[in-house]
Amino acid sequence: MSTATIPRIFTRLAHHLLKPGPPYRCLSCSRLLAQQEQIPKQDTPNSTTHFGFETVPSSSKQSRVANVFTSVASSYDTMNDLMSVGTHRLWKDYFVRSINPGIRNSGEEKGQGQGQGQTILDIAGGTGDIAFRMLEHCTAINNDHTSKIIVSDINPDMLAEGKRRARAGGYEQSGRLSWMEANAEDLSEVENNSIDLYTVAFGIRNFTHKDIALREAFRVLKPGGVFACLEFSKVNNRLFEAVYKRWSFGAIPLIGQLVAGDRESYQYLVESIERFPRQEEWKGMIEEAGFLVPGGEEGKGWDNLMGGIACVHKGMKPLR
Amino acid sequence: MLVTRPLHVFLRHPANLRSSLVWQCIRDYHSYEHEAPFPFAPTEDAILSAALSHVPTHGFSINALTQGARDAGYLDISTNLFPTGAFSIVRYHLVSQRLALAKHASSLQPQVDITANIATLALHRLHANKPIIHRWQEALALLSTARHLATSIRELALLSDELLFLAGSTTVTSSWYTNRAALAAVYASAELFMTQDTSKGFVETEEFLTRRLEEGEKVRGGLDMFGKWVGMQAGGLVDGLRSKGIWV
Ligand SMILES: C[S@@+](CC[C@H](N)C(=O)[O-])C[C@H]1O[C@@H](n2cnc3c(N)ncnc32)[C@H](O)[C@@H]1O
Numbered sequence: 001m002s003t004a005t006i007p008r009i010f011t012r013l014a015h016h017l018l019k020p021g022p023p024y025r026c027l028s029c030s031r032l033l034a035q036q037e038q039i040p041k042q043d044t045p046n047s048t049t050h051f052g053f054e055t056v057p058s059s060s061k062q063s064r065v066a067n068v069f070t071s072v073a074s075s076y077d078t079m080n081d082l083m084s085v086g087t088h089r090l091w092k093d094y095f096v097r098s099i100n101p102g103i104r105n106s107g108e109e110k111g112q113g114q115g116q117g118q119t120i121l122d123i124a125g126g127t128g129d130i131a132f133r134m135l136e137h138c139t140a141i142n143n144d145h146t147s148k149i150i151v152s153d154i155n156p157d158m159l160a161e162g163k164r165r166a167r168a169g170g171y172e173q174s175g176r177l178s179w180m181e182a183n184a185e186d187l188s189e190v191e192n193n194s195i196d197l198y199t200v201a202f203g204i205r206n207f208t209h210k211d212i213a214l215r216e217a218f219r220v221l222k223p224g225g226v227f228a229c230l231e232f233s234k235v236n237n238r239l240f241e242a243v244y245k246r247w248s249f250g251a252i253p254l255i256g257q258l259v260a261g262d263r264e265s266y267q268y269l270v271e272s273i274e275r276f277p278r279q280e281e282w283k284g285m286i287e288e289a290g291f292l293v294p295g296g297e298e299g300k301g302w303d304n305l306m307g308g309i310a311c312v313h314k315g316m317k318p319l320r
Numbered sequence: 321m322l323v324t325r326p327l328h329v330f331l332r333h334p335a336n337l338r339s340s341l342v343w344q345c346i347r348d349y350h351s352y353e354h355e356a357p358f359p360f361a362p363t364e365d366a367i368l369s370a371a372l373s374h375v376p377t378h379g380f381s382i383n384a385l386t387q388g389a390r391d392a393g394y395l396d397i398s399t400n401l402f403p404t405g406a407f408s409i410v411r412y413h414l415v416s417q418r419l420a421l422a423k424h425a426s427s428l429q430p431q432v433d434i435t436a437n438i439a440t441l442a443l444h445r446l447h448a449n450k451p452i453i454h455r456w457q458e459a460l461a462l463l464s465t466a467r468h469l470a471t472s473i474r475e476l477a478l479l480s481d482e483l484l485f486l487a488g489s490t491t492v493t494s495s496w497y498t499n500r501a502a503l504a505a506v507y508a509s510a511e512l513f514m515t516q517d518t519s520k521g522f523v524e525t526e527e528f529l530t531r532r533l534e535e536g537e538k539v540r541g542g543l544d545m546f547g548k549w550v551g552m553q554a555g556g557l558v559d560g561l562r563s564k565g566i567w568v
Pocket of ligand 1: 065123124125126127128130153154155182183185200201203206207208
């Protein structure tokens with residue numbers, strides 16, 4: 001797989017380099033624009049948060065993050081390929097398969113879920129990558145033609161890209177997808193106890209207040225509903241970690257500059273991964289929000305992918 | 321320390337599993353001194369016990385797990401609480417039936433005839449498989465996958481410990497591990513035998529079990545020596561499982 005994807009990255013890289021360069025994006029101008037559009041959160045003026053390794057006022061992180069994704073929206077797949085060493089598609093496949101979304105229709109069975117499908121909320125769903133996979137899983141694996149997916153993202157450019165791909169991929173016609181522009185920390189558009197499954201893939205490390213986002217997830221989920229998160233995480237092998245860090249800190253921002261002409265955004269992405277809490281700590285935060293975390297055979301409560309480059313965490317909202 | 325012949329069956333497993341087995345044995349020795357906790361949280365207990373009641377119709381499957389979740393008032397998606405899926409029902413059955421043995425043990429006479437006590441207890445445990453016996457091959461298939469093998473062997477060892485302990489074998493000598501491995505092998509073969517047993521009330525399984533236990537007594541004069549003999553038999557069990565297409 002990686003042998004198939006890595007060369008693609010470089011083909012694309014060459015393509016980008018040979019083509020007339022990508023349209024010039026003025027980071028500071030679009031940031032200004034973003035700041036005007038977004039109402040800052042109720043932060044005190046002095047409250048700060050991390051933007052990559054920089055410490056910035058909380059109120060500006062949101063817009064700076066939005067800006068990063070505006071500037072990488074078009075070269076988005078390339079970025080994911082680089083960060084995941086070419087395997088993010090496999091991880092996403094695994095993520096969706098392990099969640100097994102969809103109502104399980106077993107012929108004559110009469111269950112509470114029969115007839116009415118699940119309501120799935122894909123947060124930071126951006127380009128629809130996870131949503132399309134879930135839709136296909138529902139239909140192909142569980143013979144579920146009713147479950148619906150709300151794709152939500154803070155960034156309208158990412159949503160626009162998702163809608164375009166949904167049309168191109170033939171998913172839009174299903175009538176089972178809807179789109180919602182929202183900050184994951186404020187899902188007031190979504191009712192309490194209304195969601196079966198909340199997914200977030202490679203999104204949560206960008207949130208300013210991860211604990212608030214978790215509380216919102218808990219609020220909107222039905223009792224018995226599931227929170228599932230796929231995120232870059234901490235590599236558990238020293239040598240491998242050293243190699244991966246070299247790659248991510250050394251090469252990715254440089255390649256980002258070459259591919260997208262935007263070193264700063266790629267630098268941010270690499271640093272946000274480094275800042276994200278370790279597996280244990282993140283599990284603790286999920287539990288703190290009220291979720292039951294699956295123990296699993298090894299009793300760990302998470303599922304490392306490729307030695308921890310990425311990791312799946314889950315939580316279930318208890319009945320009461 | 322563990323490399324005694326009865327364990328050669330375990331030694332067929334990959335080296336990385338082996339070291340964890342040694343470690344488990346040391347820990348299990350200590351578990352003798354503690355009350356074994358019920359390893360399922362109330363939510364898991366509710367869903368898994370409900371799922372188990374669907375096994376006769378749906379087998380050890382994600383479907384049974386889903387039905388269990390619905391029965392317990394949860395959603396289809398709630399099965400995400402069980403990362404090992406259908407295997408969690410198998411494990412639930414093994415653990416809960418092992419722990420239930422203690423209740424039955426009060427009717428036994430300790431220190432009288434350990435082998436007879438073991439036979440009674442093992443038979444009692446085998447009978448707990450009755451309602452799902454037509455599905456037990458599915459469970460065995462799951463138990464013997466590479467992913468679950470360590471858990472399976474550990475659970476079998478714990479059952480063996482429990483049988484020996486409840487039967488009144490309190491002697492913790494160097495042969496203790498030997499007994500355990502021996503008994504585990506006998507129990508596992510009887511369990512497998514039972515899946516093929518069509519006799520009324522599973523009397524043939526009962527005969528099989530007592531024969532195996534008595535043979536061991538006769539040949540080697542007691543449980544302590546028994547292990548060595550069973551070790552050799554265990555190889556046959558593994559081959560038997562393999563011939564059934566079960567990966568061991
Ligand atoms: C790396 S992309 C992941 C997209 C997609 N889930 C995937 O796996 O391909 C991160 C996404 O998070 C979104 N995002 C960042 N901060 C957010 C927030 N506070 N609320 C909602 N979405 C946010 C960004 O707009 C971006 O689309």
